[in-house]
Amino acid sequence: MDFHWRTKPAFIAAAGVSLIGHPRALEARNSIMTSLVRAALAGQGGWVSYSRSKRFYEPLSRYEGTAYTYDRVKAAVQELLDLGLIEEERALPGPASHGWQSRMRATDRLIAAFNDCPFEHVGPREVIELRDVDGERMAYTDTDNTRRLRKVMEARNEAASAIRIEMPEGDGWLHTPGHVRARSEKTGGWVGLRPTPAPIMVRIYGRGRWDMHGRLYGWWQQLPQARRIELLINGEVAFEEDWSACHPRLLYAMAGKVPVGEIYDVDGYDPRHVKAALLTVMNTRTTYGGILSLMKREEDKQGTWPHSLDYTKSLMRAVTDRHEPIAHFLGADMGIRLMHLESEMCIEVLKRCEKENIPALPVHDSFVTQASKGPRVTAIMAEIMEATCAEINPCQSSRKRRFTPQMGAPLSGGCVGSSASASLVVVKTEPVSVPVPPVSPPAPRPLRWDPELRLEAMIAYQINVERAEMALDRCEGIFEVWERREARAREIARSVCADENKTGMRAFPVNIVPDRPGGNKMLSPKVGRSPRKSGSTVRGRRPRVTPSEARA
Numbered sequence: 001m002d003f004h005w006r007t008k009p010a011f012i013a014a015a016g017v018s019l020i021g022h023p024r025a026l027e028a029r030n031s032i033m034t035s036l037v038r039a040a041l042a043g044q045g046g047w048v049s050y051s052r053s054k055r056f057y058e059p060l061s062r063y064e065g066t067a068y069t070y071d072r073v074k075a076a077v078q079e080l081l082d083l084g085l086i087e088e089e090r091a092l093p094g095p096a097s098h099g100w101q102s103r104m105r106a107t108d109r110l111i112a113a114f115n116d117c118p119f120e121h122v123g124p125r126e127v128i129e130l131r132d133v134d135g136e137r138m139a140y141t142d143t144d145n146t147r148r149l150r151k152v153m154e155a156r157n158e159a160a161s162a163i164r165i166e167m168p169e170g171d172g173w174l175h176t177p178g179h180v181r182a183r184s185e186k187t188g189g190w191v192g193l194r195p196t197p198a199p200i201m202v203r204i205y206g207r208g209r210w211d212m213h214g215r216l217y218g219w220w221q222q223l224p225q226a227r228r229i230e231l232l233i234n235g236e237v238a239f240e241e242d243w244s245a246c247h248p249r250l251l252y253a254m255a256g257k258v259p260v261g262e263i264y265d266v267d268g269y270d271p272r273h274v275k276a277a278l279l280t281v282m283n284t285r286t287t288y289g290g291i292l293s294l295m296k297r298e299e300d301k302q303g304t305w306p307h308s309l310d311y312t313k314s315l316m317r318a319v320t321d322r323h324e325p326i327a328h329f330l331g332a333d334m335g336i337r338l339m340h341l342e343s344e345m346c347i348e349v350l351k352r353c354e355k356e357n358i359p360a361l362p363v364h365d366s367f368v369t370q371a372s373k374g375p376r377v378t379a380i381m382a383e384i385m386e387a388t389c390a391e392i393n394p395c396q397s398s399r400k401r402r403f404t405p406q407m408g409a410p411l412s413g414g415c416v417g418s419s420a421s422a423s424l425v426v427v428k429t430e431p432v433s434v435p436v437p438p439v440s441p442p443a444p445r446p447l448r449w450d451p452e453l454r455l456e457a458m459i460a461y462q463i464n465v466e467r468a469e470m471a472l473d474r475c476e477g478i479f480e481v482w483e484r485r486e487a488r489a490r491e492i493a494r495s496v497c498a499d500e501n502k503t504g505m506r507a508f509p510v511n512i513v514p515d516r517p518g519g520n521k522m523l524s525p526k527v528g529r530s531p532r533k534s535g536s537t538v539r540g541r542r543p544r545v546t547p548s549e550a551r552a
Helices: 011-015 023-042 070-082 108-113 144-160 246-254 271-282 287-295 309-322 324-329 335-355 371-392 451-475 482-503 547-551
Strands: 048-050 086-089 102-106 128-130 173-176 179-183 190-193 202-205 213-217 236-242 360-363 366-370
Touching: 023 070, 070 086, 128 144, 144 202, 144 335, 213 335, 236 371, 246 271, 246 324, 246 335, 246 371, 271 287, 271 309, 271 335, 287 309, 287 451, 309 324, 335 360, 335 366, 335 371, 366 371, 451 482
Parallel strands: 128 202
Antiparallel strands: 048 102, 086 102, 173 179, 179 190, 202 213, 236 366, 360 366
16 A cells, blocks of 8 residues: 555545544544545556555554554455445455455545545655565564664655656656656556655665665656656756676675676577576576576566577576676575665765765666766766675785785885985896796595495486476476486486596585485494393393392
């Protein structure tokens, strides 16, 4: 629901809603009814989503106030339905909803009753949000960190409130009271949004942690890119610049490497497909999960991913080989952590722009500003990117001295302790060539396993992996001949074992792939020993020996 529009309380009488009950309960009920009606009216006859899940309303005391509870909202929706003021379409409960919420829209009667009703915009109660794994808002307790984050966002919103955004009229734009529709050049569809009088941003964190996600969100981000550059920023034509390959560059910095050539350039593949594969596998927990996500991806004007499973697998393999220095980061769920780094960079860019009095609106990894300020914003973004990569690079030296410690400080006047005005003595030396003895290659490590038994265990492991992947594929409606999968599993096993035998190091630990079929369990040292002889022929516990018998 959209809670950012407020109407006068007189709407209740105009809508024909009865006012009977306890004063405090009546106040809460009227507040909820107001929110539902203003959300329906803001849609201008279109659908507006709302939740019928109890889990959704648990943290609303922090974000929307204590009046919004599951029972009250549910009762208010039912009352509006009975009065014929809204129409409703309910989503299926639980996982059957596939992430969709229920929705409602205002009827002609409600629109006619509030045709001339004035609306007043109110900002969000919270400028930082914490969400769980499912994307639902979570309640949290204030700490020094949350107060600091809130203070930072309030300062950014205060600076952004001075920015005036104007939207053009004509082709590609459709304006209605409190609602704007913009047409996308790529898909041809219309995008609806409700602009606010002043640019207001909310920072959203994910997975219940303050070091994940953290991107900034504003209403202008819903506009298609072709429409955003048509905006007027303080009366001037807009300009948008983004960080090129932001997330891959950050991953290379984490690995202590520098990308070579174009990041999205892979021989034999379309750069658009390479970009889609690389950015997708960054946000999945496994490489195969990235392949499945690509198969379900929607492309512009082409419906679903228009390529086969074999092409997608070969594309992902080529992308992984092309970016071998960061291959261990791919399929490791790094996307949400990279978003947090990107959001911190975004905050720094906004701070720099505020100091130089440059209006800037963030769009995740890009910024919309005035055309005359575009080159300066681009330079600021480049400086922030360079500083961030240098900070997170594990190979970056932190030494700030301008001389090498083992060589001593630079001498002035030819000796230590002479005056600073003395001339610097420079001694030129001829390079001395020292013959370097040839280095013999290291001797191969002795194998600690039987290659044939290890190969059998590896084949069994790879076949089990293929069976698990086949089961996942069937759930997604993807079918492949088992003989082909089995042959691929045996080929992978032979390749892995060949590398192990060559290097003398296991590619998989023994707890995953044992050295022999059936595991590495050794025979117990007690096996094969003769049973202990005793004087008793009766099964069970041995008879107790008395001291006199022992002396005898």
